[in-house]
Amino acid sequence: MKSQVNPEMDAKAVNVLKALVMDATRKANSGHPGGPMSSADMTYILFKDFLRFDPSNPNWFNRDRFILSAGHESSLLYGLLHFCDYLSVEDLKGFRQFGSRTPGHPEIEIPGVEVTTGPLGQGFAMGVGEAVAEALLRNKLGKDVQDHYSYVLASDGDFQEPIALGAASLAGLWGLGKLIVMYDKNDVQLAGPTSRCDCIDYVKVFEGMCWQVLEINGHNHEEIREAVKKAQLDPRPTLIIGHTVMAKGTATREGDHETHGAPLPPEEIAATKEKWGLDPQADFQVPEDVLVHFRSEFGEYEATAAQWHRQLVQRIESDADFEALWKQVSEPRSGLSFELPEFEDGSSVATRKAWGACLNAITDQLPLLAGGSADLDPSNQTAKFRETVGVFCKDDHSKRNLSFGVREFPMAAILNGMAAHGGVVPFGATFLVFSDYERNALRMSALQKLPVLHVFTHDSFYVGEDGPTHQPIEHASSLRLIPDLNVFRPADAYETRACLEMAIKEDEHPSCLLLTRQGLPVLAPASFPSVVDGPSKGGYILKDAEGEAEITIIASGSEVSLALDTAAQLAPRKVRVVSVPCMDIFDAQSDEYKKSVLGNGLRVAVEAGASGLWYKYTGLDGIVFGLDHFGASAPAGELAKEYGFTPENLTRIITEKLG
Structure with missing residues (x-):
């Protein structure tokens, strides 16, 4: 006292x-x-x-x-x-x-x-x-x-x-x-x-x-x-x-x-x-x-704080390891640097697994990264992180994995408190369909400009056999409606890497990573050079036509590979494929840039989820192919055919529109 x-x-x-x-x-x-x-x-x-x-x-x-x-x-x-x-x-x-x-x-x-x-x-x-x-x-x-x-x-x-x-x-x-x-x-x-x-x-x-x-x-x-x-x-x-x-x-x-x-x-x-x-x-x-x-x-209060500052300076000047750690604690996260893994060109990798590989790579590079999963460690790809850093518990507060149990809403709000405190890089993971449980805490993340990383795997009807209760339909669009919340839906392992880096280096916006359960073709820089810097703009030209494009297919996440396959089937028509991993960041770009990306031809948007938000890119004269009904319990491949998420069906829709 x-x-x-x-x-x-x-x-x-x-x-x-x-x-x-x-x-x-x-x-x-x-x-x-x-x-x-x-x-x-x-x-x-x-x-x-x-x-x-x-x-x-x-x-x-x-x-x-x-x-x-x-x-x-x-x-x-x-x-x-x-x-x-x-x-x-x-x-x-x-x-x-x-x-x-x-x-x-x-x-x-x-x-x-x-x-x-x-x-x-x-x-x-x-x-x-x-x-x-x-x-x-x-x-x-x-x-x-x-x-x-x-x-x-x-x-x-x-x-x-x-x-x-x-x-x-x-x-x-x-x-x-x-x-x-x-x-x-x-x-x-x-x-x-x-x-x-x-x-x-x-x-x-x-x-x-x-x-x-x-x-x-x-x-x-x-x-x-x-x-x-x-x-x-x-x-x-x-x-x-x-x-x-x-x-x-x-x-x-x-x-x-x-x-x-x-x-x-x-x-x-x-x-x-x-x-x-x-x-x-x-x-x-x-x-x-x-x-x-x-x-x-x-x-006396001010004297106590001043003495603390003097001791801190002495620690910094006498201990190089402490100085490096203190920089991570006290300086803006935009200045962080770390190495992320490469992925094999031509391979197929689920974006949740790409996230897991990236998490494992930065675990030691970021000693103040802390978080965990809502009882979905293997599914969310956080099990290796848990094994590496240990479980935070009453007997050892130095461990960095937080085992939240099936408590999605408390998890998200606790992460907000960690970010508000400062000095740590907090993250939490669960299935995308359970983001509904977290929603008000996600809103509070954005309202407070807290750079929390919210990881959501199993991101569409491709969840498959678990059925409609576990298949997100409206969730991506719902999250995108929250102001100042960066919602990333990466198309492959390299976009996942880029989106994660942006989220980690963010100082003011919380980020959501929406990730697939199913494997997706790796869009390696050797074949798709724009995948390196393009995601930083939120939306970019992944593959362009020779000359002015007659058709622009706009997609996010797992539907980017569908767009590429559809573009191949539409040949010899001139087709541009645009990837939009983050609508919020893309919308913040200049009108000139957005028009240069979207092109002047027929605009077609495709996403395995609610369709409404995509009309801002296609206009009423374009095509939006989405999913505006609940899914069903069946293997993912069967659902894709049933709901028309195939290059053959999308090609047919575009061809009929061009008539």
């Missing part, structure tokens, strides 16, 4: 903090005052007495992380960030307004906000990811460089989202002792008491998942302090259940579920301020003595 206790000033500071919550939500005529007021005591004591940070640098690498999983309580966090001198009173007055630094839910771009939270439960899972990254880096870099706690404030609603329990089970299994979750258990939510929809005994559940569980009065400052101190000493993650009262301290509205999502009336705010000894007519009042009290040790 950092400071001397002053109960009177702490009580005053908490009341000032809660008054800021009331004023911000009232001025915005929008927001959630009840929850922040029940959480205020626990979060204030955490920030005042335990949280280690640098007041002059909110991005100090070895700071403690605080994640507000109950993102609707943002006004509470913003008040605390004002106490920390990261936000101004004017910022607080702009709560929920366009362009302000105080949006309705915390966003990662704001100083002092570690992750963007909104959908309940994900902040909890991202907190687990933050703790995973800390544990990995502490073992790689040493405790003198990386040694901090990850704190999470969660609400009743967070725990009702299954993602929280899924992530919690992994945190307990992995022994993340530097993860401390404070549960504001006020037993009230938007629709009324939680007893209407929840009977879980969270003490038994979390103890059963290998957590330390502590129950306290969430408004008693001494109990809060003792619980945090005890949590810091236990090798298990800790859940501190703070029994609290919704809208604690208000004049007449304590325990009222309607305070969850609506500002308090002006007369209630005035009466409450008067009850606390504050000016009932003054808004956004922050007495100087409160700030002096809260900031009394800021000088």
Whole structure:
């Protein structure tokens, strides 16, 4: 614990903090005052007495992380960030307004906000990811460089989202002792008491998942302090259940579920301020003595951070191996360099196997690459990675394979937390059809500009005998609709290699690799020179016609080889084949470049999935050949014939169009 206790000033500071919550939500005529007021005591004591940070640098690498999983309580966090001198009173007055630094839910771009939270439960899972990254880096870099706690404030609603329990089970299994979750258990939510929809005994559940569980009065400052101190000493993650009262301290509205999502009336705010000894007519009042009290040790905080920086410089100057590792931790990923494997011209390689070969090649070259599969290690080609780097577990946090089990949504959110922490290169793998389970976390990856690698194998009806439940149809198009998410569907082993390199070197966009189960012809550079640099444009001319093309066949993934075969059958017509491994990147190119690639002739797009998005390239006068219905259980070859994904059928369709 950092400071001397002053109960009177702490009580005053908490009341000032809660008054800021009331004023911000009232001025915005929008927001959630009840929850922040029940959480205020626990979060204030955490920030005042335990949280280690640098007041002059909110991005100090070895700071403690605080994640507000109950993102609707943002006004509470913003008040605390004002106490920390990261936000101004004017910022607080702009709560929920366009362009302000105080949006309705915390966003990662704001100083002092570690992750963007909104959908309940994900902040909890991202907190687990933050703790995973800390544990990995502490073992790689040493405790003198990386040694901090990850704190999470969660609400009743967070725990009702299954993602929280899924992530919690992994945190307990992995022994993340530097993860401390404070549960504001006020037993009230938007629709009324939680007893209407929840009977879980969270003490038994979390103890059963290998957590330390502590129950306290969430408004008693001494109990809060003792619980945090005890949590810091236990090798298990800790859940501190703070029994609290919704809208604690208000004049007449304590325990009222309607305070969850609506500002308090002006007369209630005035009466409450008067009850606390504050000016009932003054808004956004922050007495100087409160700030002096809260900031009394800021000088020591800055000195601690400065000493850390001096020690870091000494390590860098005296240890060349550490210097190289620190560069990978601290510098943009776009500067990474690594070697990837070659593939045999004329051979047939599934793109999932090409990914596996590339993963095995970079395992040692990127010592901070960490991740795993959702219980599909052999199918996702991550088994060799697991065997090489070992399984991350409570007894050894230096291992880099994360065995997520059948927990796709928690996996994706944990990866987001790892990326938000920084210093590691996180990836996760499962089947493409299960991307639906991950979708909201994928969206949160993109929203936060987190460069997570999401690997999805078994990418179309070519999955075959597993049938329609496991055959992705709409999934590629669905993922492409998420802004700022690079969705790669490579045509062969070399495009897979190129797409993976782009994803690894990406600093701001998450990436999805959509990979085949079935083998595809290798498009070696000797035969297709453009495969080396073309994927960097998102779409490119793979094989051109002699002279101006009469037909341009546009495809991605497994259908690129179909396009090449169809072009051969259409001879002597002049046919260009265009590969589009990433629509997002191709769409970002200049109009001049896109027109030069797509050509002036008949445009034909083909993909073994939903057809709608491809019309932006073909126009209404072109042809889009896709699959807009569910598949069936049968061998892949039979399905290809049944659904017309053969060069003979595509040739027929094009020929009839040209008529």
